Amino acid sequence: MSRKYVLDPFGEKYAHRTASMLSSEIRDLLEVTARPDIISLAGGLPYTQALDPEVLLRLARRVLSEDFASSLQYGPTDGYAPLKRSLAEVMHAEGSPCLPEDIVITHGAQQGLEIIGKIFINPGDHIITEAPSYVGALNSFLSYQPHIHAIPMDGEGMDVERLRAVLEGLAAAGEPAKFIYTIPNFQNPAGITMSTERRFALLELAEEFDCLVVEDNPYGLLRFEGSPCPTLRSLDESRVVYLGTLSKIFAAGMRIGWVAAPHPILEKVLLAKQSADLCTSSFTQRIAHLYFAEEDWIGQVKQLREIYRERRDAMLEALQEFLGDIAAWTRPQGGLFVWVTLPEYIHTSEMLASAIEAKVAFVPGSGFFPYRGGENCMRLNFSYSDADTLWEGIKRLSRVVKREVSLARAFGLEKSPAPRPPRDPQEED
Numbered sequence: 525m526s527r528k529y530v531l532d533p534f535g536e537k538y539a540h541r542t543a544s545m546l547s548s549e550i551r552d553l554l555e556v557t558a559r560p561d562i563i564s565l566a567g568g569l570p571y572t573q574a575l576d577p578e579v580l581l582r583l584a585r586r587v588l589s590e591d592f593a594s595s596l597q598y599g600p601t602d603g604y605a606p607l608k609r610s611l612a613e614v615m616h617a618e619g620s621p622c623l624p625e626d627i628v629i630t631h632g633a634q635q636g637l638e639i640i641g642k643i644f645i646n647p648g649d650h651i652i653t654e655a656p657s658y659v660g661a662l663n664s665f666l667s668y669q670p671h672i673h674a675i676p677m678d679g680e681g682m683d684v685e686r687l688r689a690v691l692e693g694l695a696a697a698g699e700p701a702k703f704i705y706t707i708p709n710f711q712n713p714a715g716i717t718m719s720t721e722r723r724f725a726l727l728e729l730a731e732e733f734d735c736l737v738v739e740d741n742p743y744g745l746l747r748f749e750g751s752p753c754p755t756l757r758s759l760d761e762s763r764v765v766y767l768g769t770l771s772k773i774f775a776a777g778m779r780i781g782w783v784a785a786p787h788p789i790l791e792k793v794l795l796a797k798q799s800a801d802l803c804t805s806s807f808t809q810r811i812a813h814l815y816f817a818e819e820d821w822i823g824q825v826k827q828l829r830e831i832y833r834e835r836r837d838a839m840l841e842a843l844q845e846f847l848g849d850i851a852a853w854t855r856p857q858g859g860l861f862v863w864v865t866l867p868e869y870i871h872t873s874e875m876l877a878s879a880i881e882a883k884v885a886f887v888p889g890s891g892f893f894p895y896r897g898g899e900n901c902m903r904l905n906f907s908y909s910d911a912d913t914l915w916e917g918i919k920r921l922s923r924v925v926k927r928e929v930s931l932a933r934a935f936g937l938e939k940s941p942a943p944r945p946p947r948d949p950q951e952e953d
């Protein structure tokens with residue numbers, strides 16, 4: 525929907541919760557960045573082109589020839605049983621044992637987030653996220669009107685001292701936090717991975733303060749460096765609600781995700797899903813099942829990892845070449861994103877228009893904070909463009925940043941210290 529209203533004639537009609545829904549800068553941006561002349565470092569698009577179209581055509585044809593009527597029919601709300609078995613195997617591949625009956629299939633992990641908001645958050649409830657955090661999760665949660673406590677991260681993930689302080693404060697006020705939401709691997713947007721030690725510490729705090737943990741793990745299998753850390757669910761199945769998705773290891777357009785959780789929670793998830801959409805597409809679930817049961821999906825993920833590692837390297841090299849003396853950035857060991865911190869006097873959302881004029885796009889950092897923060901930061905995506913395009917994109921971006929720096933110098937604003945990235949202890953120096 526591209527038409528924007530200055531005065532909404534239906535303003536009186538909306539429920540209060542619509543006022544807390546953020547307009548997504550990413551969504552608005554994607555409309556512009558789809559222009560072919562713009563190098564978009566903005567989206568979170570996986571590189572779907574790496575899939576073999578012949579494989580997908582063959583699988584779609586098989587589904588329609590062998591299972592025509594039921595693939596076009598409604599299906600069970602909890603998901604297509606054979607696919608649930610395949611998803612349990614995907615979780616096994618991540619070192620996270622899971623039974624098919626512990627899973628409800630959702631319309632992408634995004635639906636899982638929306639359902640979690642719906643079943644857990646009353647207006648005024650307290651929940652905890654990382655700062656920054658995934659904008660889609662913040663939007664889903666905010667529409668249920670919680671207070672979000674955004675806990676900063678260092679190179680090892682959420683700062684557990686700060687987390688303890690917040691949990692203690694809330695407990696003392698008699699308003700304990702409902703859940704802690706975390707993206708432990710190659711976090712969107714920061715690219716940071718929570719260390720194993722931190723995972724244990726976070727779970728200990730969750731137990732001490734009787735708080736649920738929502739583990740959102742779209743990128744766990746996309747590690748191209750370092751050794752995997754255990755999933756939070758594998759460390760404590762009793763209080764972790766796990767969200768998985770096929771979007772980043774197969775195809776986002778299939779819209780298949782899942783929730784794995786303790787059974788009482790799963791029952792509520794099922795009820796919420798039923799009223800949201802009755803079931804996930806029977807057709808795409810069958811294609812996905814055949815793909816994971818019969819094709820070399822692990823080989824495909826390996827190929828994606830190689831492509832993404834090369835692209836990450838190209839982006840980091842370009843950042844060093846063009847912005848090395850101005851910016852700081854994270855060095856993700858997997859996933860799709862690098863988080864860049866510029867000097868404090870640069871506001872990336874104000875800089876965006878100049879960047880689009882220079883034919884490059886990024887996502888301003890402030891969109892990843894529930895209330896405020898990240899104004900001098902931006903998220904850059906490296907999965908979707910090839911190395912040469914990334915190089916050119918960062919070059920264009922650096923010209924825009926340098927112009928901001930010159931302006932700040934001219935106006936005497938350039939006082940803040942050079943930014944420092946969060947350090948990951950697994951990184952070599």
Ligand SMILES: Cc1ncc(COP(=O)(O)O)c(C=O)c1O
Binds near residue numbers: 632658740780781
């Ligand atoms: C952290 C995180 N959670 C959830 C999602 C939504 O994924 P899905 O395509 O499965 O709805 C994304 C998508 O980018 C994401 O980055």
